[in-house]
Amino acid sequence: MAETKTAYERVQAARNGKRPMGSYYIEHMIDDFVELHGDRRFGDDAAIVAGIGTLNRIPVTVIAMERGDTIEERMKRNFGCPEPEGYRKALRLMKEAEKFRRPIICFIGSSGAYCGIEAEERGQGLAIAENLYEMMGMKTPIISVVVGEGGSGGALALGVCDTAIMLENAVYSVISPEGCASILWKDSAKAPEAAEHLRLTSYDLLQFDVIEKLIPESGKTDREICSELKTVLLEEIQKLSALSPEALLEHRYAKFRKIGA
Amino acid sequence: MSTFRNIIQAITGTDEQPPRTCKKCGTEIPYSDYIANHCICPECGTYFRMRAVERLDATVDPGSFQEIDKKLRSKDPIKFPDYSQKLDKAEKASGLNEGVVCGTAQISGMDCGIFVMDSAFMMGSMGTVVGEKITRIIEKSTELHLPVIGFITSGGARMQEGIFSLMQMAKVSGAVKRHSEAGLLYIAVLTDPTTGGITASFAMQGDIIIAEPKALIGFAGQRVIEQTTGEKLPAGFQRAEFQLEHGFVDLIEERPRMTYTLAKLLKLHQAK
Numbered sequence: 001m002a003e004t005k006t007a008y009e010r011v012q013a014a015r016n017g018k019r020p021m022g023s024y025y026i027e028h029m030i031d032d033f034v035e036l037h038g039d040r041r042f043g044d045d046a047a048i049v050a051g052i053g054t055l056n057r058i059p060v061t062v063i064a065m066e067r068g069d070t071i072e073e074r075m076k077r078n079f080g081c082p083e084p085e086g087y088r089k090a091l092r093l094m095k096e097a098e099k100f101r102r103p104i105i106c107f108i109g110s111s112g113a114y115c116g117i118e119a120e121e122r123g124q125g126l127a128i129a130e131n132l133y134e135m136m137g138m139k140t141p142i143i144s145v146v147v148g149e150g151g152s153g154g155a156l157a158l159g160v161c162d163t164a165i166m167l168e169n170a171v172y173s174v175i176s177p178e179g180c181a182s183i184l185w186k187d188s189a190k191a192p193e194a195a196e197h198l199r200l201t202s203y204d205l206l207q208f209d210v211i212e213k214l215i216p217e218s219g220k221t222d223r224e225i226c227s228e229l230k231t232v233l234l235e236e237i238q239k240l241s242a243l244s245p246e247a248l249l250e251h252r253y254a255k256f257r258k259i260g261a
Numbered sequence: 262m263s264t265f266r267n268i269i270q271a272i273t274g275t276d277e278q279p280p281r282t283c284k285k286c287g288t289e290i291p292y293s294d295y296i297a298n299h300c301i302c303p304e305c306g307t308y309f310r311m312r313a314v315e316r317l318d319a320t321v322d323p324g325s326f327q328e329i330d331k332k333l334r335s336k337d338p339i340k341f342p343d344y345s346q347k348l349d350k351a352e353k354a355s356g357l358n359e360g361v362v363c364g365t366a367q368i369s370g371m372d373c374g375i376f377v378m379d380s381a382f383m384m385g386s387m388g389t390v391v392g393e394k395i396t397r398i399i400e401k402s403t404e405l406h407l408p409v410i411g412f413i414t415s416g417g418a419r420m421q422e423g424i425f426s427l428m429q430m431a432k433v434s435g436a437v438k439r440h441s442e443a444g445l446l447y448i449a450v451l452t453d454p455t456t457g458g459i460t461a462s463f464a465m466q467g468d469i470i471i472a473e474p475k476a477l478i479g480f481a482g483q484r485v486i487e488q489t490t491g492e493k494l495p496a497g498f499q500r501a502e503f504q505l506e507h508g509f510v511d512l513i514e515e516r517p518r519m520t521y522t523l524a525k526l527l528k529l530h531q532a533k
């Protein structure tokens with residue numbers, strides 16, 4: 001598989017307003033989906049869609065970032081940037097999944113956790129920190145799929161997993177190329193250069209062993225990509241479900257433990 | 262005379278430490294007074310950012326600190342432009358190989374694992390080495406059945422290490438989780454500034470979270486929030502007192518009483 005696009009072209013593809021986000025995959029992959037709302041603390045964050053359904057008759061919990069299609073929907077979903085309540089809803093439903101030994105699938109695609117006054121007042125940092133901590137000990141398989149832009153800590157909060165998958169044109173980065181360029185070179189117009197240096201493409205992350213699977217996109221329709229992803233998810237669920245909870249957690253710990261050791 | 266004074270001398274290459282100047286009121290403070298006053302301006306009360314060695318000196322029993330992984334150095338995992346030179350510069354400026362110092366020590370005779378971040382090394386930002394060193398001291402503490410004290414200061418993730426830097430948040434969180442499941446105590450002490458991915462991981466995972474007065478503690482950067490929302494930030498936003506008021510830290514402790522409070526908490530967790 002050769003690199004045919006520049007890193008910034010992939011960033012732009014990942015951000016494309018027409019690119020399918022979480023809801024698309026739920027609609028086309030999950031049967032009998034029941035959406036569940038709220039963090040039972042403060043509110044319901046529409047930037048994260050969560051619920052239970054079946055994947056080829058296997059019950060799964062799905063946690064998906066969603067930015068919406070129309071402008072009204074995007075306002076409602078805060079352009080896909082989750083607030084603390086979104087992460088807390090995700091954690092609440094992951095724990096419900098753990099109780100019933102149901103695999104969890106997370107779809108990631110967001111510029112990042114929302115940066116706002118109220119988000120800070122309600123503990124944006126704590127919400128992410130709790131997800132990282134709890135997901136490390138979640139006794140059920142977790143598979144995370146980066147389908148769009150995987151923006152920093154806000155993405156990782158759904159990204160602590162046993163198998164990490166990226167679509168070919170998804171990106172996953174510690175900082176946006178614009179943010180990086182403006183800090184380093186005081187010039188956000190140099191984002192394409194920063195994107196290249198940050199090594200944020202699916203090919204980079206596969207090479208770094210940070211993700212396990214890459215789903216090719218070129219020449220395929222959204223439906224074909226979705227169907228290929230579904231096949232991979234089923235294989236992974238089957239593989240991970242065969243492990244004992246102890247072996248699963250050991251495997252998850254080792255996956256992250258080796259990064260940068 | 263503590264052993265750390267020697268290390269401070271080694272960092273600067275002189276026996277004599279230059280006086281410190283308060284950024285707020287301009288007072289020049291002789292170094293011995295500066296240390297005696299816990300790195301606080303005697304005139305206006307401003308807290309200086311403590312070097313890791315100064316913090317250890319003020320916190321642990323003399324001679325008890327056993328450093329681990331002193332020599333670990335970043336391998337520049339994504340070959341980021343100018344990063345290798347930046348590391349050299351940071352090393353020279355700070356006298357450290359990286360932005361955190363880790364080891365085992367005693368506080369009032371009680372054993373603990375300890376990590377102290379140092380903002381003099383690239384703002385204490387977390388790359389692979391900071392993540393690895395903190396993970397190792399937590400794992401070692403789990404193995405030795407020791408509590409962990411973490412003095413935290415960090416600008417967040419180190420972007421020059423790209424995705425490797427981001428993944429350290431998960432890696433350290435895993436170590437904290439296992440340490441906790443072994444029934445062991447982790448106290449996070451948040452000092453100015455504690456921001457970004459650090460707040461979104463081990464800074465907020467302490468059994469007990471202590472903050473220093475007025476320390477900046479938050480996830481999103483203040484300028485980013487202003488740009489995103491177009492709103493003016495309220496006075497005291499993201500300061501330690503704000504975090505206490507909103508329920509995210511257990512207590513604010515003044516620096517001169519910090520060691521006493523840590524010792525008290527360690528002791529309370531030892532009592533059966």
Ligand SMILES: [Zn+2]
Nearest residue numbers: 283286302305
């Ligand atoms: Zn002063």
